Amino acid sequence: MSEIDDKERPLDVERLRGDFPILSQEVNGKPLVYLDNAATTQKPTAVIDSICDYYREYNSNIHRGVHTLSQKATDAYERARVRTMDFLGAGRPEEIIFVRGATEGINLVSQAYLRPRIEPGDEIVISTLEHHSNIVPWQLLREQAGAVLKVAPVDDNGAIDIQAYKDLLGERTKFVSLVHVSNALGTINPIREMVAMAREKEIPVLVDGAQAAAHGRVDIDKLGCDFYTISGHKMYGPTGIGALYGKAQLLEEMPPYHGGGEMILSVTFDKTEYNRLPYKFEAGTPDIAGAIGLGAALEYIEEAGIESIEAHEKNLLDYATAAVSSIDGVEIIGRAPAKAGILSFIIDGVHPHDAGTILDQQGVAVRAGHHCAQPVLERLGVQATVRASFALYNTREEIDLLAQGITKAVEVFA
Amino acid sequence: MSGLRDLYQELILDHGKSPRNHRPMDGCTHQANGFNPVCGDKVNLYLSCEDGRVTDASFEGNGCAISTASASMLTQMVKGKSVEDIFELRRMVGAMLTSSPGEHDQEEIEKLGKLAAFSGVCEFPGRVKCATLAWHTLDAALKDDEKTISTE
Numbered sequence: 001m002s003e004i005d006d007k008e009r010p011l012d013v014e015r016l017r018g019d020f021p022i023l024s025q026e027v028n029g030k031p032l033v034y035l036d037n038a039a040t041t042q043k044p045t046a047v048i049d050s051i052c053d054y055y056r057e058y059n060s061n062i063h064r065g066v067h068t069l070s071q072k073a074t075d076a077y078e079r080a081r082v083r084t085m086d087f088l089g090a091g092r093p094e095e096i097i098f099v100r101g102a103t104e105g106i107n108l109v110s111q112a113y114l115r116p117r118i119e120p121g122d123e124i125v126i127s128t129l130e131h132h133s134n135i136v137p138w139q140l141l142r143e144q145a146g147a148v149l150k151v152a153p154v155d156d157n158g159a160i161d162i163q164a165y166k167d168l169l170g171e172r173t174k175f176v177s178l179v180h181v182s183n184a185l186g187t188i189n190p191i192r193e194m195v196a197m198a199r200e201k202e203i204p205v206l207v208d209g210a211q212a213a214a215h216g217r218v219d220i221d222k223l224g225c226d227f228y229t230i231s232g233h234k235m236y237g238p239t240g241i242g243a244l245y246g247k248a249q250l251l252e253e254m255p256p257y258h259g260g261g262e263m264i265l266s267v268t269f270d271k272t273e274y275n276r277l278p279y280k281f282e283a284g285t286p287d288i289a290g291a292i293g294l295g296a297a298l299e300y301i302e303e304a305g306i307e308s309i310e311a312h313e314k315n316l317l318d319y320a321t322a323a324v325s326s327i328d329g330v331e332i333i334g335r336a337p338a339k340a341g342i343l344s345f346i347i348d349g350v351h352p353h354d355a356g357t358i359l360d361q362q363g364v365a366v367r368a369g370h371h372c373a374q375p376v377l378e379r380l381g382v383q384a385t386v387r388a389s390f391a392l393y394n395t396r397e398e399i400d401l402l403a404q405g406i407t408k409a410v411e412v413f414a
Numbered sequence: 415m416s417g418l419r420d421l422y423q424e425l426i427l428d429h430g431k432s433p434r435n436h437r438p439m440d441g442c443t444h445q446a447n448g449f450n451p452v453c454g455d456k457v458n459l460y461l462s463c464e465d466g467r468v469t470d471a472s473f474e475g476n477g478c479a480i481s482t483a484s485a486s487m488l489t490q491m492v493k494g495k496s497v498e499d500i501f502e503l504r505r506m507v508g509a510m511l512t513s514s515p516g517e518h519d520q521e522e523i524e525k526l527g528k529l530a531a532f533s534g535v536c537e538f539p540g541r542v543k544c545a546t547l548a549w550h551t552l553d554a555a556l557k558d559d560e561k562t563i564s565t566e
Binding site: 028349350351352353354357358361368369370374383384412413 | 418455478538540544
């Protein structure tokens with residue numbers, strides 16, 4: 001994440017909340033306090049409208065119509081690609097491939113980039129902090145090609161052991177895939193340093209940015225990674241759409257991931273000529289509305305100011321950490337020095353699922369469970385946690401309600 | 415908060431906090447492991463049967479108050495019952511947990527005795543599997559199914 005600089009201006013949170021129609025409702029008779037943003041964020045009117053406008057006004061297939069609506073849809077879809085490129089700090093639109101989400105981005109790289117290159121005994125390095133989506137695709141490759149999975153450890157605070165990571169990078173390391181921000185603990189990896197260590201040895205690196213990109217500036221140009229992937233729904237955009245950035249040279253070398261329409265130049269029964277980038281990787285009619293919605297979401301984030309969002313969420317995290325850890329019997333899980341707006345905790349004598357139900361009865365939506373990151377929770381000695389995760393529209397008053405809810409849970413189980 | 419009190423009745427809180435028969439069993443005749451992959455709750459259930467009757471029941475595992483209390487009360491309720499009666503009990507518990515709120519078969523609920531404490535669970539669809547885990551595991555144990563039973 002970038003340093004806070006002079007672009008930072010305080011967010012007008014009250015005004016921004018008005019952009020999210022879903023927030024002004026009651027749940028179980030209480031005003032909704034939505035603190036499950038690491039699972040998915042809510043959507044502003046600008047995003048919802050962009051999707052409706054597409055379907056109401058210019059729904060058409062892209063890249064093939066000669067008619068006006070098709071041209072309009074194509075322009076909007078491609079504008080979303082350019083916006084994604086700008087947002088991520090990438091250099092060329094053809095390096096941005098629309099996918100269903102970060103999960104598909106990682107699977108695409110594992111199957112189309114690494115699978116043809118990997119030999120039995122070759123090593124793939126990941127970290128203990130990974131979401132299951134950055135573990136299982138590599139395990140599939142282990143089964144398919146005999147690859148060996150090496151896992152960089154974390155310390156008791158959930159921070160990466162950077163020396164141990166460096167030591168894992170060896171002769172046989174063929175690929176590194178790392179999470180930028182842990183969805184379970186909030187740990188921000190020193191990703192630039194980690195990418196540089198791998199690149200020094202000419203090992204290609206994928207960064208899973210699903211939990212990072214809406215909460216701090218991603219600058220791929222400075223980061224120097226080979227692949228970076230995001231999920232639209234975790235950044236105020238729709239579900240079912242995300243993007244994969246890949247260096248053009250690598251994408252050119254890769255075979256297609258899926259075959260079908262859109263990704264071809266010509267087809268005969270003898271031979272098919274593949275389309276150029278990025279279309280080679282976008283087989284079939286894509287999620288046009290989703291891409292347009294993602295573009296609108298990124299525009300929304302830029303207008304609010306990503307540096308301001310980062311500062312606001314850091315402020316909320318500090319406030320929440322103090323408020324929640326001051327409750328008797330509560331233990332914060334994950335105390336890395338660098339953290340994004342995610343607070344994972346356990347309550348003595350109250351199982352996370354029971355806490356989740358009691359909080360829900362008070363209108364407070366949190367996640368309870370293993371957050372699709374079982375290995376890191378196991379490493380820190382817990383089965384499950386309660387997780388509150390923050391977004392640009394959350395307030396200190398909401399964190400006070402979270403703390404009251406936790407106190408209530410403690411009382412019920414006292 | 416009336417819904418919460420329906421869910422977390424005193425009996426459930428008590429069994430959740432101090433589960434009964436929470437121990438491994440040497441020489442059991444039936445055993446099965448239950449797992450809820452969504453939340454990680456585990457119930458390993460042990461039964462001793464003699465002449466078609468359960469003479470002892472115990473469990474190990476960890477989970478939320480609902481799943482722990484469910485397993486704890488299950489072990490108490492099945493002890494001394496014939497396998498046939500246990501399957502009937504299991505059917506009635508299943509019906510109670512999955513019926514629509516307010517549409518319980520009151521006659522059956524009365525037959526369930528203290529298991530009726532779980533009648534509020536059906537108002538919390540996200541928590542029904544917490545309560546059914548132990549009962550699915552019981553099915554597997556009695557049917558000698560060696561696979562881990564998953565709620566999913």
